Amino acid sequence: xxxxxxxxxxxxxxxxxxxxxxxxxxxxxxxxxxxxxxxxxxxxxxxxxxxxxxxxxxxxxxxxxxxxxxxxxxxxxxxxxxxxxxxxxxxxxxxxxxxxxxxxxxxxxxxxxxxxxxxxxxxxxxxxxxxxxxxxxxxxxxxxxxxxxxxxxxxxxxxxxxxxxxxxxxxxxxxxxxxxxxxxxxxxxxxxxxxxxxxxxxxxxxxxxxxxxxxxxxxxxxxxxxxxxxxxxxxxxxxxxxxxxxxxxxxxxxxxxxxxxxxxxxxxxxxxxxxxxxxxxxxxxxxxxxxxxxxxxxxxxxxxxxxxxxxx
Amino acid sequence: xxxxxxxxxxxxxxxxxxxxxxxxxxxxxxxxxxxxxxxxxxxxxxxxxxxxxxxxxxxxxxxxxxxxxxxxxxxxxxxxxxxxxxxxxxxxxxxxxxxxxxxxxxxxxxxxxxxxxxxxxxxxxxxxxxxxxxxxxxxxxxxxxxxxxxxxxxxxxxxxxxxxxxxxxxxxxxxxxxxxxxxxxxxxxxxxxxxxxxxxxxxxxxxxxxxxxxxxxxxxxxxxxxxxxxxxxxxxxxxxxxxxxxxxxxxxxxxxxxxxxxxxxxxxxxxxxxxxxxxxxxxxxxxxxxxxxxxxxxxxxxxxxxxxxxxxxxxxxxxxxxxxxxxxxxxxxxxxxxxxxxxxxxxxxxxxxxxxxxxxxxxxxxxxxxxxxxxxxxxxxxxxxxxxxxxxxxxxxxxxxxxxxxxxxxxxxxxxxxxxxxxxxxxxxxxxxxxxxxxxxxxxxxxxxxxxxxxxxxxxxxxxxxxxxxxxxxxxxxxxxxxxxxxxxxxxxxxxxxxxxxxxxxxxxxxxxxxxxxxxxxxxxxxxxxxxxxxxxxxxxxxxxxxxxxxx
Numbered sequence: 001x002x003x004x005x006x007x008x009x010x011x012x013x014x015x016x017x018x019x020x021x022x023x024x025x026x027x028x029x030x031x032x033x034x035x036x037x038x039x040x041x042x043x044x045x046x047x048x049x050x051x052x053x054x055x056x057x058x059x060x061x062x063x064x065x066x067x068x069x070x071x072x073x074x075x076x077x078x079x080x081x082x083x084x085x086x087x088x089x090x091x092x093x094x095x096x097x098x099x100x101x102x103x104x105x106x107x108x109x110x111x112x113x114x115x116x117x118x119x120x121x122x123x124x125x126x127x128x129x130x131x132x133x134x135x136x137x138x139x140x141x142x143x144x145x146x147x148x149x150x151x152x153x154x155x156x157x158x159x160x161x162x163x164x165x166x167x168x169x170x171x172x173x174x175x176x177x178x179x180x181x182x183x184x185x186x187x188x189x190x191x192x193x194x195x196x197x198x199x200x201x202x203x204x205x206x207x208x209x210x211x212x213x214x215x216x217x218x219x220x221x222x223x224x225x226x227x228x229x230x231x232x233x234x235x236x237x238x239x240x241x242x243x244x245x246x247x248x249x250x251x252x253x254x255x256x257x258x259x260x261x262x263x264x265x266x267x268x269x270x271x272x273x274x275x276x277x278x279x280x281x282x283x284x285x286x287x288x289x290x291x292x293x294x295x296x297x298x299x300x301x302x303x304x305x306x307x308x309x310x311x312x
Numbered sequence: 313x314x315x316x317x318x319x320x321x322x323x324x325x326x327x328x329x330x331x332x333x334x335x336x337x338x339x340x341x342x343x344x345x346x347x348x349x350x351x352x353x354x355x356x357x358x359x360x361x362x363x364x365x366x367x368x369x370x371x372x373x374x375x376x377x378x379x380x381x382x383x384x385x386x387x388x389x390x391x392x393x394x395x396x397x398x399x400x401x402x403x404x405x406x407x408x409x410x411x412x413x414x415x416x417x418x419x420x421x422x423x424x425x426x427x428x429x430x431x432x433x434x435x436x437x438x439x440x441x442x443x444x445x446x447x448x449x450x451x452x453x454x455x456x457x458x459x460x461x462x463x464x465x466x467x468x469x470x471x472x473x474x475x476x477x478x479x480x481x482x483x484x485x486x487x488x489x490x491x492x493x494x495x496x497x498x499x500x501x502x503x504x505x506x507x508x509x510x511x512x513x514x515x516x517x518x519x520x521x522x523x524x525x526x527x528x529x530x531x532x533x534x535x536x537x538x539x540x541x542x543x544x545x546x547x548x549x550x551x552x553x554x555x556x557x558x559x560x561x562x563x564x565x566x567x568x569x570x571x572x573x574x575x576x577x578x579x580x581x582x583x584x585x586x587x588x589x590x591x592x593x594x595x596x597x598x599x600x601x602x603x604x605x606x607x608x609x610x611x612x613x614x615x616x617x618x619x620x621x622x623x624x625x626x627x628x629x630x631x632x633x634x635x636x637x638x639x640x641x642x643x644x645x646x647x648x649x650x651x652x653x654x655x656x657x658x659x660x661x662x663x664x665x666x667x668x669x670x671x672x673x674x675x676x677x678x679x680x681x682x683x684x685x686x687x688x689x690x691x692x693x694x695x696x697x698x699x700x701x702x703x704x705x706x707x708x709x710x711x712x713x714x715x716x717x718x719x720x721x722x723x724x725x726x727x728x729x730x731x732x733x734x735x736x737x738x739x740x741x742x743x744x745x746x747x748x749x750x751x752x753x754x755x756x757x758x759x760x761x762x763x764x765x766x767x768x769x770x771x772x773x774x775x776x777x778x779x780x781x782x783x784x785x786x787x788x789x790x791x792x793x794x795x796x797x798x799x800x801x802x803x804x805x806x807x808x809x810x811x812x813x814x815x816x817x818x819x820x821x822x823x824x825x826x827x828x829x830x831x832x833x834x835x836x837x838x839x840x841x842x843x844x845x846x847x848x849x850x851x852x853x854x855x856x857x858x859x860x861x862x863x864x
Contacts, residue, residue, distance in 0.1 A: 010773045020700050024771070027701065031691035038687045041662045042680050049601070051671035057603035058667050059857050067610055070659045071652055078648035081698050088700025091635055115358070141711035143567060144473040145632070145707060149475060149773030152704040156633045158568060159473060160561025163634050178776040180707040182467050183474060185394050 001025075013150030013175050014167040014194070019088040020152040026080070052053070091151060095166035099134035106157045107140035109179070109186030111230070119206070119295045122228040123192035126210070127169055128202040134166040145181035148194060154180050169196040209297040218299075222307030225300045228290070237311050244289060246283050248311045258283045270305050319681060329818060333740065333837040334693050348438035351838060353445050354424030355738065359730070360422055360448065362807075364411035365724075369803065371404035371560035376762070376796040378631035379789045382781055398465035401777060405468030406459060406485075410492050411452050413723055417588035418499050418534070419448065421730045422527045424738060426503060428831035428838065429513025429521045431847040433859035436505035444498035451492035458484040467777060468577075472559040472570040476548075480679040481733040483552065486545045493577075496584070498535030503527055512830065514849035521829040521853045526591020529615040531583055534620060568634045575626035585719060587615055589726030590657055593682050596733055597661045599827045600676035601668030604854040607660040614653035621650050629700050640699065649696040654690050658683065673825070674748030678729025681756045685721030689714060690765060710770025716763045728755070728806065735810065736820030740837040747809040754802025762793025828854055 008028070009021055100123065103114040113125045125132045137146055139159040146165055147154035155165040169175075180193035195203060204210075213221045226232050233244035245255075251270075254262045258281050263269055272279055274296055277289035296304070334351045341370045344352055376382050378392045378400070384389070392400065427435055435441050458464065462481025464475055475482040507528045511520065520528075547558050557564030605611065627635055627643035661683055670676070692714045695701050705711065736742055769788045774781060781789065823832035828851075834843050 008768055008771045020704050022699050023698060024695065024704075027611070027695050027698065029695065031688075031694070034691060035568075035684075035687050036656065038662065039684055042665065042683050045662065045665035046669065046670050046672060046680065049668045049670050051602075051669055055602075055669045056858055057601070057669050057856055059855075060602055060606060060663075060667070061604060062607045065661075066663070067607055067656070067660075071656055074655045075652055078651050078694070079695060082645055082648050085644065085698030085700045086700070089640075089703065092700065111323045142477065143471055143703070147707070147775060154632055154703060154707065158561070158634045160564075160566070160636060161568075176773075178773075178775060181469070184465070185398065187398075188394070188775075188780040197841055 002029075010149040011171065012152075013162055013171045014152065014169055016088070016091060016167055017150065017152040019091065021308065023081075023084050023088060026084075030077075073272070083242075092165075095134040095164065096132045099132040099166055101134050101136060102127075104135050104137040104146060104157065105140060106137065106144035106146070106179070106190075108142065108183055109190035111146075111177075111192050112230075113192070115206070117206070117295075118290075120229055122224075124195065124212075126197050126202055126205045127193045128199050129169055129172055129196050132166055132168045134164060137163050137165065142183050143181045144179050144183050144190070146177065147180035148175060148177040150175040156181050165207065172196050172198065194200070207297075213299040213303065216303075218303045219310050220303075220307075221299065222303030222305070225296070226307065229300070231304070234289070244285060247308050251309050251311070256283045257281060258285075267305055270308060271301055274301060274304070282307035327822065329837070330835050330839050333719075334836065334840050335740070335837050337840040346442075348442055350427050350435045350438065350441055351424050351738075351842075353441050354420050354422075356445055357415065357419035357423055357448070357739075360423075360445075360452070361412050361416045364407055364452065365416075366807075368404055368407035368412055369800065371400050371407065372435055373796055373800055374400050375404060376793040378779070380782070380793045381477070381790070382783055382786055384779075393466065397779045398467075398777070399459075399463055402464050402467050404460055406455065406464075409468055409581075409585075409720075410455065411448075412502055413719055414492070414496060414584045415448055415499070416585075416723070416727050417592065417730065418496070418503070418527065418530055418584070419445070420736060421592070422503065422523070422530075422588060423499070425734055426524060426527055427506060427510065428737075428834065428842055429524050429829050430506065430510055430515065431830045431833075431843065431849070432510035433505065433841050433843075435502045435571065437502050437510055440498050440502055444495045444502070445519060447491055447495035447498065448725065451488045451490075451495060453487035453686075454491065455485060458488060464550060471574075472567045473561060476560060483545075483548055486541070486548055490541050490545050493541045496534045497538050500531035500538075503531040504535065507531075512847055512849050515595060518609065518610075518612070519849055519852055522594035522605065522608065522615075523591040523829075524593065525612040526587050526615045528617040530587045530591075532616075533580045533584050533587075533619050537577050537623070540573060540577040544570070544577070547573070547758070549785040568630070571630055572626070572631055572635075575629045579626040579629065580619075580622045582715075582718075583618050585723045587618055588681070588724040591615065592687075592726040592730040592733070592741050593661060593679050594657070595663050595827075595829070596675050596679040596729055598854040598856075599733075599825050600673060600679065601665050601670050602827065602856050603664060603668040603857055604852075605660070606663035606666075607656070608852075608854070611660050612655050614656045618650065621646070621653070625650060628697060628702075630843070631699060632706055644697060644699050644702075648694075651690065651694065651697075654686075658687060658690070672749075674743075674752055675729050675733035675825070677749060677752040677756075678725055678732065681720060681752065682725045682729065685725060685756075685759070686718055686845065688723055688763075688764075689717030692717065705770060708770035709766040709774045709776055712776050713763045713766035713770060716766070721759060721763070725755070725759075731810070733825070734831070735813070736824045737831055737838070739814060739835050740818040740820050741813040741816050742820050742824065743813040744809045751806035751809065752803050754798055756802075758795050758797070758799030758802050762792050762799055763795070765789075765792040765795065828856065 005021060005025055012018055101116055105112040111123050112120060114120045135146060137157040139157045141159060144157040145154055146157060151167040153165050153167050155163050157163060173196060175194045177194050179187055236242050236246040237248055239246050239248040250265045253265055255265055256262045274292045277291060278287045281287050334349055378397055456479045464481050464485060470482055507524060550556050551558045551560060554564060559565045559567055559570040561567060594611055625643060625647045627639050628647045631640050642748050695705055696714060732748060765788050769785055774785050820836040830847050833847050
């Protein structure tokens with residue numbers, strides 16, 4: 001019956017998916033049987049007792065035994081289904097202690113993920129197979145909902161609160177995730193890719209950031225990194241002053257530091273600013289930037305520099 | 313001389329039709345606008361809610377047409393962009409729920425039939441009844457204006473903070489819904505007083521027709537649940553005006569609290585919608601089975617049980633919304649209790665058909681359709697009440713399909729069935745039986761094509777309120793859209809032959825279906841004050857035993 005389940009439900013990507021599907025299929029067949037019983041009774045009675053002029057019908061007002069039976073039996077059945085659903089849900093509600101924790105920040109209409117080591121991605125996450133992953137989620141604007149159909153989990157993301165969802169991925173490869181709580185114009189485009197990797201692949205991805213960058217020009221990749229890695233929070237590209245200096249037009253200029261010395265903004269300066277941001281502090285700003293050592297891969301740094309060069 | 317009925321055969325033309333009835337006793341638009349006759353108010357409600365249904369239905373067809381293909385293109389042009397789509401489904405939902413389904417049966421059919429069934433001249437407070445109608449008109453005008461002018465795109469649930477941060481019309485919308493709520497409270501109050509005080513001589517509580525029981529249970533919910541909307545509106549206003557953090561997380565509020573308030577009203581409102589539908593079916597099934605209702609008391613009590621349980625399950629809309637785990641478990645357990653009174657009704661209707669003498673005129677076809685569709689709606693509710701399956705299915709098309717089976721397959725089918733059942737009484741005309749059966753068949757087939765498909769869309773992971781969707785869902789979406797055309801055609805035909813019947817002279821007998829309740833004692837259409845003389849209860853309702861003689 002596996003093909004039949006696959007008609008109705010997405011592929012199973014976690015052990016929890018199996019639990020949900022077992023109950024789903026039980027309820028499906030139960031509903032089919034009960035519906036056919038009800039439909040058969042209605043149609044059979046309509047045909048068997050069809051209208052004959054003048055026929056007198058028996059005056060049956062009630063039948064206490066029958067009425068108790070069809071009240072108590074469904075109640076018992078509902079009790080069983082309630083506990084069955086509760087049993088599965090307890091596993092969904094309580095994450096194991098040794099889970100890898102990933103922070104999700106949702107906003108219209110982008111997903112940002114942050115790994116325990118501080119590295120961040122947007123709209124695409126990689127997780128190792130067979131290890132429980134726990135997502136701690138919050139929203140910057142309105143309600144969102146992290147829904148991974150293959151894992152059979154979803155949970156609302158509420159601004160001003162942290163909510164959680166977890167699963168243990170069991171199937172390698174890409175899985176779709178999407179927003180399931182209405183959030184406006186881009187709601188249906190707020191989706192992304194969850195890639196389940198083998199342990200070595202996952203390690204490699206964490207170290208190198210994968211091969212995705214090969215699909216883009218360095219400038220475009222750099223622009224994407226500015227969003228994904230959070231540069232955009234402090235560094236504008238339109239000349240406006242943020243927590244840090246704007247990137248617009250800085251490449252190739254002389255910049256004065258708060259100790260009075262001036263330096264040329266070139267590739268070496270930019271790389272140093274990312275890796276050891278507090279080595280030189282631009283005049284008028286504070287030493288608040290964290291080091292991106294280990295968070296930016298070589299291709300990311302190349303891309304960012306290439307992107308900054310385009311900002312004339 | 314009290315009038316009595318035969319209980320197996322229709323009686324035609326056994327009494328001269330009175331020259332003056334409630335429709336032609338007075339004339340002119342002013343006589344309608346200032347009327348306090350419950351029958352005229354019922355007819356005005358019927359026209360008003362049917363118009364709302366038409367408008368809401370047009371938006372539904374637009375939604376389905378947009379989703380026909382993932383590119384939303386027809387003949388190379390994009391039909392509707394994402395922003396417009398969001399406004400269209402908001403208008404569809406809000407109009408259908410607040411302007412059509414909630415007032416539909418209580419406002420129109422119950423208003424017309426309830427006093428007749430009790431042998432009363434009118435409702436207890438006729439002027440309040442008219443006020444209720446004008447409140448509906450006011451609320452409807454504000455709602456539609458604010459939605460169109462404010463370009464509301466929040467969905468009919470108005471969840472914060474999206475609804476409070478994107479535009480300013482949510483306050484006006486809540487105001488409109490609150491005014492509509494007061495219209496609903498007035499109707500409910502009126503029915504409670506009418507049922508308590510205006511029953512015919514000899515009619516005890518358990519001699520009342522089950523439609524009256526259902527309407528009474530509904531009235532209780534209307535009066536008790538609707539004030540919560542008012543509280544929500546006051547809180548929204550306090551937050552706006554005095555910047556007190558209630559729902560907005562930016563100033564310390566909690567958006568989940570809004571959902572609690574919203575569903576504390578809107579879940580009981582689901583029972584305001586479905587209980588009157590069930591009550592109509594409890595009239596239609598015994599009449600066309602020509603057999604007494606099985607388990608009268610069980611059906612009466614189950615209406616009240618649903619009304620009360622309806623207050624205790626609002627949290628099942630919020631299993632993944634961030635309410636406490638304990639609340640989630642308790643709400644799931646309570647939700648399963650709803651299955652029992654619903655099941656009891658279903659089994660009792662089937663038992664009523666057993667050994668009946670069943671004819672399949674249009675109202676009975678709608679009655680049987682209701683049983684089948686409500687069964688599907690109820691059974692799929694179990695998937696959503698069970699916690700682990702709900703996590704996967706909530707906020708998907710599975711939920712959309714489920715509530716359309718209950719709201720449209722249940723309430724709307726019962727409403728249309730009730731309109732057909734009482735059409736001869738209301739208008740004094742019979743409609744075309746042949747076209748009635750064709751219309752009902754198309755509605756039944758089209759409805760299932762449209763919404764059965766959506767269960768599979770949902771279980772396969774298609775979220776609701778999505779403009780763009782993955783290509784893999786396209787065949788199911790297309791099939792659902794084709795179904796919506798069949799459904800629309802069926803409803804169009806139904807409207808056409810019903811309206812066409814109005815061109816004929818009066819031809820409906822007083823009791824075309826051989827019904828046993830008191831509305832069939834008076835002429836079709838009824839005279840201005842309902843009965844020539846006070847009817848007296850002579851037998852329990854739905855008594856089809858032959859001992860009752862023709863003409864006492």
